[in-house]
Amino acid sequence: xxxxxxxxxxxxxxxxxxxxxxxxxxxxxxxxxxxxxxxxxxxxxxxxxxxxxxxxxxxxxxxxxxxxxxxxxxxxxxxxxxxxxxxxxxxxxxxxxxxxxxxxxxxxxxxxxxxxxxxxxxxxxxxxxxxxxxxxxxxxxxxxxxxxxxxxxxxxxxxxxxxxxxxxxxxxxxxxxxxxxxxxxxxxxxxxxxxxxxxxxxxxxxxxxxxxxxxxxxxxxxxxxxxxxxxxxxxxxxxxxxxxxxxxxxxxxxxxxxxxxxxxxxxxxxxxxxxxxxxxxxxxxxxxxxxxxxxxxxxxxxxxxxxxxxxxxxxxxxxxxxxxxxxxxxxxxxxxxxxxxxxxxxxxxxxxxxxxxxxxxxxxxxxxxxxxxxxxxxxxxxxxxxxxxxxxxxxxxxxxxxxxxxxxxxxxxxxxxxxxxxxxxxxxxxxxxx
Numbered sequence: 418x419x420x421x422x423x424x425x426x427x428x429x430x431x432x433x434x435x436x437x438x439x440x441x442x443x444x445x446x447x448x449x450x451x452x453x454x455x456x457x458x459x460x461x462x463x464x465x466x467x468x469x470x471x472x473x474x475x476x477x478x479x480x481x482x483x484x485x486x487x488x489x490x491x492x493x494x495x496x497x498x499x500x501x502x503x504x505x506x507x508x509x510x511x512x513x514x515x516x517x518x519x520x521x522x523x524x525x526x527x528x529x530x531x532x533x534x535x536x537x538x539x540x541x542x543x544x545x546x547x548x549x550x551x552x553x554x555x556x557x558x559x560x561x562x563x564x565x566x567x568x569x570x571x572x573x574x575x576x577x578x579x580x581x582x583x584x585x586x587x588x589x590x591x592x593x594x595x596x597x598x599x600x601x602x603x604x605x606x607x608x609x610x611x612x613x614x615x616x617x618x619x620x621x622x623x624x625x626x627x628x629x630x631x632x633x634x635x636x637x638x639x640x641x642x643x644x645x646x647x648x649x650x651x652x653x654x655x656x657x658x659x660x661x662x663x664x665x666x667x668x669x670x671x672x673x674x675x676x677x678x679x680x681x682x683x684x685x686x687x688x689x690x691x692x693x694x695x696x697x698x699x700x701x702x703x704x705x706x707x708x709x710x711x712x713x714x715x716x717x718x719x720x721x722x723x724x725x726x727x728x729x730x731x732x733x734x735x736x737x738x739x740x741x742x743x744x745x746x747x748x749x750x751x752x753x754x755x756x757x758x759x760x761x762x763x764x765x766x767x768x769x770x771x772x773x774x775x776x777x778x779x780x781x782x783x784x785x786x787x788x789x790x791x792x793x794x795x796x797x798x799x800x801x802x803x804x805x806x807x808x809x810x811x812x813x814x815x816x817x818x819x820x821x822x823x824x825x826x827x828x829x830x831x832x833x834x835x836x837x838x839x840x841x842x843x844x845x846x847x848x849x850x851x
Contacts, residue, residue, distance in 0.1 A: 420825045424847035425818035429671035431844045435659050436462040436835045437652035441614035443515035444591045445621055446470050449491040450522035452625055454647030459488040465832040469513050476500055501531040520570055521595035524557050530570040547582055547589030552596050554580045577602035577641050585610045585729040591618055598627040600641040609637045612730040613682040624648040654679050660686050660737040661809050664744040666706040667695045668817045675704040684731045693748050711791050714750030726755035739810035746774035748788035755783050765807035768800045769814055801825040805833035
């Protein structure tokens with residue numbers, strides 16, 4: 418298993434381009450199963466989760482061709498449904514949480530899908546009820562095999578209906594949309610997730626001939642069509658990587674420019690960093706972060722302690738709270754980090770505390786960070802990455818620490834960040850992959 422050895426205290430300087438968005442890629446790649454025609458997708462990130470999903474699609478019978486370093490064509494003309502019954506499919510899909518989104522397209526087009534309980538980050542319970550209840554309402558039947566830990570889904574014909582989702586699940590909404598586009602009649606989804614990645618999926622499906630209205634809102638109307646055609650689609654830059662680079666620059670006192678960020682799709686992320694006192698400037702579609710040796714956390718208007726919490730879009734994405742927590746340790750002032758969605762995502766803070774940060778873990782969902790400003794001198798440490806987002810937060814801490822740190826289990830980081838060591842070393846970091 419690979420590790421990073423990081424020599425801390427190095428300032429970064431230069432320009433960096435964010436990769437294509439991981440979360441969008443997983444959705445639109447599953448959508449290629451909806452059409453027998455050729456689909457071209459650009460700006461696909463070269464990361465483990467995405468590459469594993471492409472391999473899974475190939476084994477299902479999708480013809481995949483790589484035309485440039487980040488552009489692929491997909492043709493799902495002859496799908497091998499028998500592969501769903503194989504042990505290889507079980508292993509491949511169980512290790513990748515994003516594989517659950519093949520259910521909607523397969524049931525919609527072929528009337529059958531099979532999926533084991535998916536894997537992914539160890540960040541607490543991530544239930545699939547929203548996926549399954551929504552697709553059930555369209556007419557699919559679900560059977561769970563407790564011995565195999567596997568779901569079997571079948572449907573003779575999906576029919577559109579009204580549904581109110583029990584939570585605004587991003588992947589749940591995506592799965593339901595992909596099932597509904599080929600269902601008979603009209604489907605109305607209320608309390609739908611509306612993240613930019615969902616909007617991108619809807620735009621792609623509409624370009625394939627789907628009829629989805631209300632895109633960008635939490636009320637979607639989908640008029641079912643008989644079939645979908647091919648299309649060309651470009652994935653957005655990854656807002657999580659953009660936020661990670663902002664935090665990295667602030668924590669290390671570096672001056673960097675993040676290029677081509679699709680600023681209008683970042684939502685509340687830039688303002689949330691401003692609340693920690695971090696300076697950043699929009700320059701066209703780029704973000705410039707100047708060198709800043711200190712930054713101070715704002716307080717609310719009434720003087721009470723600042724709270725940064727995740728929320729469904731257009732609120733702050735939960736994927737960045739780990740970064741905000743680490744970056745706040747070097748700010749002046751205090752902040753409460755409230756991770757509402759996952760009960761195990763803050764458990765990595767003990768590693769940051771060992772490095773010298775002042776953090777109180779109140780409960781599985783809340784941590785109070787007492788920012789020490791320039792008085793914070795993080796010590797080097799040996800750590801292990803528990804999930805993608807904690808992994809990048811640990812990397813940021815190691816880059817700001819004095820001495821040489823080691824991060825084990827960096828496969829977790831590689832699942833979400835493409836060539837992160839090479840790209841940061843080009844800016845002046847000293848990260849060695851072991």
